Amino acid sequence: MLCSHCYISNISLKIKIMSDIQSNERIRSKVILLSKKEANFAKKEIRRSKMTAFFMVTPLLVFLLFAFVAPIGTMLHRGFYSPVxxxxxxxxxxxxxxxxxxxxxxxxxxxxxxxxxxxxxxxxxxxxxxxxxxxxxxxxxxxxxxxxxxxxxxxxxxxxxxxxxxxxxxxxxxxxxxxxxxxxxxxxxxxDTHYLKALDLERNSLGELQVREASQIYIQLYSKTLKLALYITLACLIIGYPLAFYLANAPAKTANLLMIFVLLPFWTSLLVRTTSWIALLQTNGVVNSFLMSIGVTSSPLEMLYTEFSTIIAMTHILLPFMILPLYSVMKGIDPSYFRAALSMGARPISAFLKVYLPNTLPGLSAGALLVFIISVGYYITPALVGGTDGQMISNIIAFHMQQSNNWGLAAALGTLLLLLILSLYWLYDRFVGASNIKLG
Amino acid sequence: MTTQGATDYLSFSNIQKSYDQKTLVVKDFSLNVAKGEFLTLLGPSGSGKTTVLMMIAGFESVTSGDILLDGKPITSTAPYKRNIGMVFQNYALFPHMSIAENLAYPLKVRKMPKDEIDAKVKEYLELIELEHMGGRKPAQLSGGQKQRVALARALIFNPSLVLMDEPLGALDKKLREQMQLEITRLHKKIGFTVIYVTHDQTEALTMSDRIAVFNDGVVQQCAAPDVLYEHPENSFVADFIGDNNFVNGTIVAEDGDFVTVKIANAEEEIATKRGDCGPIGSACRVSIRPEKLFIMPHEPACDNKINVTYAMRLYVGDFIQYYFKLPDGKDIVVKVLNDHEAPKFDEGQPIGLTSLKQHCTAYAAT
Incomplete structure (x- = not known):
């Protein structure tokens, strides 16, 4: 936002100068024209810096072309193309x-x-x-x-x-x-068979679209995926916001120590973390034994292989993605804003809602978007702890890739997932503004 | 000094503050402030002046002692109930609100009717001469403009007291001088009570009704600017306010408010006012302002003479600063107005300096 503003003011400044030049002969005489040799030299200088920039970006571009653009292109293609x-x-x-x-x-x-x-x-x-x-x-x-x-x-x-x-x-x-x-x-x-199927549609013998008779699972699965992602994002927000606030305002020594705990999930293997949740949540696991020993329940609760276990394990894994952008934004908010609001007579809660919270929105929205998008496409954790209840769309995509061997349908489902995420991002940009995102 | 009401509108009695339960940051702070007074807390960084300010605002607790505002103790009142306006060094303008919204914020919090708020915001925008900028965001303003908005925002809700925490610290010199005038103008016009914290003595001297010089958690002296400059009570104040020379010596005679001091490593004796120095025979430091010293190259015999040798001169612009060496090897500085007769000397040349005895003060040696 700042950048675009600078750019605009810069342009308006230029326009102002130009109009000055046109209206004022005296100023026009002050404009110094470069000689041909100097102009050529300046042009060469610009070209050289552009080339340097290009060479620095080239490795990434090549990598992206092979590792990102090409596979996605293939996927889009495969959803339509079935030559067998x-x-x-x-x-x-x-x-x-x-x-x-x-x-x-x-x-x-x-x-x-x-x-x-x-x-x-x-x-x-x-x-x-x-x-x-x-x-x-x-x-x-x-x-x-x-x-x-x-x-x-x-x-x-x-x-x-x-x-x-x-x-x-x-x-x-x-x-x-x-x-x-x-x-x-x-x-x-x-x-378009695969795409129609991915949307629970089919064509009848007259070629008209109709809801698939045989089974309708994908729309339901997409909405469940979105629902779980929403719960995970909310859980991350509820846990992450106060923690990020504390981290941002704690003395450096405490903050650093706590930061290590926040980052710890990044340093341990995803499998280890997920399996430890299995150990905790299973029927005879730690949580159930504890609940039974203090007499909260008499029989073990079914926690593993449910939506609940998917949400709790994914929240654990994705929490840093929420905390880090929030922390970096909160770190930049001067504590005097809050104090100023108090000194002007605002109650602490009102000061928080009207003054502090709006200033954390860039970090909050970045974190929420990040967690939401990652969890919509998450595969390994739901596959391990989700059972049948906690399966998400990625697990079905994987199923069609590996077991039913229907790559066309998998590609169509994947493409729809991509479109879903892009449209979410578009909505976000439309209503919040993507330029408000601050990742670190 | 303008006194527009009770002289104890705001009063501190034996305030102490400790952060770690071991050492006191503010040792013993007692002071009365009159209504409408502009009081400055001046001190080096770490002297505890900002802590005092934060205790008045309610952002720091008071370890012991009482703060009374308009006769009522406020030490246990929540910050948002104190009705104290505050201007922060970094302005603390809310970046997500426009200038007008920033100004309206304290009024909205007080649930003032909307049309009254609008009228008041307009009035204060005019007061700070930013009528046409109400719709802008703080980021679009210059430093001086931001400071004016911060000031207006702290005043708009008629606070019983306005606190300013080094409000001009982030501005460049020119702008700072401009803002000093601006604040003084608003203070004269509206007549609010100000506690102003700064480490910049020029700022303190030009704006304040009274200045409390703060060091080591204790008020060293609290007086009007001219009194502080001309009659510092101890050598810390003498040194801290303005430039000063200190000449070491021993007290050899007493005469009422004046004493005679023998300069260290020399035979000369000079007459000085009595500061907080000890009895005859005790070591002392004589303070003489650089502009109160005169160079006497051609009059070897005059009163209150100090023999020195020329070291160098600095061209400052409006004046020239001469550096001389005292007999004990210390520097002594003389400021001479930059006119055409500013003399030139050779290095090591012996020179005589003199000063009136009422411009010299003897303090206890530290």
């Missing part, structure tokens, strides 16, 4: 695309698919089509696999002549319109 089916059965898909969409496609298409199935079965590739088709139509995997197995035993000539009939006999589902829609959909190289 199209590359495996190109001929059949060509023919299928001419199908009107009523009943089942003509024999030509069926025969072509039967021949493709035999080839794929021999090449052991039929599983890929099965998996791709299954994503569009649950249960289609076994249809494809069993048909491919049957086609493999038929010889080529017979297949060419009677392929359509053989296919229809191989599995009753081939007489169903739906499976052909699903196949045509799976054959699209570029499709």
């Amino acid at each position: 089916v199209a590359s495996l059965i190109p001929d059949t898909l060509d023919k299928l695309n001419q199908w009107s969409g009523e009943g089942i496609p003509n024999d030509d298409v069926l025969t072509s698919l039967a021949i493709d199935f035999k080839r794929l079965a021999n090449e052991r590739q039929s599983g890929k089509i099965a998996a791709a088709l299954n994503r569009n139509m649950p249960g289609a995997s076994s249809v494809v696999k069993s048909t491919a197995r049957k086609m493999r035993r038929v010889d080529d000539a017979e297949l060419k002549a009677n392929g359509a009939e053989l296919l229809l006999n191989a599995h009753e589902k081939w007489s169903n319109t739906k499976i052909w829609f699903a196949l045509r959909k799976a054959g699209e190289t570029y499709s």
